[in-house]
Amino acid sequence: MGYGICLETWGDYALFSRPEMKVERVSYDVITPSAARGIIDSIYWKPAIVWRIDKVHVCNPVEFTNIRRNEVSSKISARSVDSVMNGAAKPLYINTNEDRQQRASMILKNVRYIIEAHFELTDKAGETDTIEKHYNIALRRMRKGQCYHQPCFGCREFPANFRLLEGDVPESGLIGEKDLGYMLYDMDFTDPENIKPMFFRAVMRNGIIDLSACEVVR
Template identity: 40%
Template structure:
């Protein structure tokens, strides 16, 4: 089992704390689920028959390479989006098409405004992390593991990705590079007991099983007690007792 390390950075990031409800308030550092998403963006192996993942990336360590700095933003967020089912209905019968207005008023449409809403965001700025993870196969395969590891290594080294990774929100783009063996740089001298932190929003113990093509996998929230010591957050394995898992 081979571990890989990425250096990841971006201008803005927001890893929303769920206890703050409507307003967006970021954790001081990246969450394991957001870190996993960056590895997923570079390479993820799927079963060609069932179209479900054959693996997941287990994040081992998160290192903070830049000081934690917050920035207050006011962002426009849409209240609704077009679903796959609605689009398919419109394709079959264009007369059923109902537009979604960004800034409609009752007088213009004759109905309640759907549009957008403004929300306050406490985001992070000028972030830089060093993330270490390894591939966990749902069924260990001595032919598949070299394929996964060599494919990830090749793509990460070349800066290739399936889609642009992001830092919590899709508009906050993440940039990455592979950290080669022997590279040495110390994280920032930052320590904080964060407390309960989001570990992941899906059940990583099994391959995802889409409930419907337009809805995807049912969420299953997991949490763990996070503490950063000298710029390093050690992440327990998903199967560990330290990771508290909720119902699906």
């Protein structure tokens, strides 16, 4: 844990979709660990390291609002891509005017989180991949506000601002314990042919969700 980081991130809106909602999008009450990891990955990602989320500090009270958005109702299949790459003469695009549909979403507003995380070396790390090297690069990028692509809160239209938090973590002001139920933890990519979701029981105590010793259910 000596090479951990503390990242503050905030934005106007967020949508961390519950998978059990099939038609309309409904957000979880707080950011999911996979979304938190995605924000850090957008800042600094390498095959040699993997980020682990330790704690999530919820700084603002949970507030919801409703919106309606236009979304595409289909996607390009892998079979179509393969056929075009093999010489098939057929269009490879989505006509948004024809495949567009309007969907309601219950999203979060005025969100602010503090993410405590650390990284571990993977089996793809080489001889020159040291913990100190990647740690210093990650700190430098976070201090300068650099990222590979704009981090977001669940959807690209909800950008996430971020800054490296150095020093003591401020208290959130949320008092008490709240059981948020089962939430998506992350996706298990161990078998690329059978990717499985992982869940955990989220409990927020005084605005903090501790993930360092949570039980993950597959």
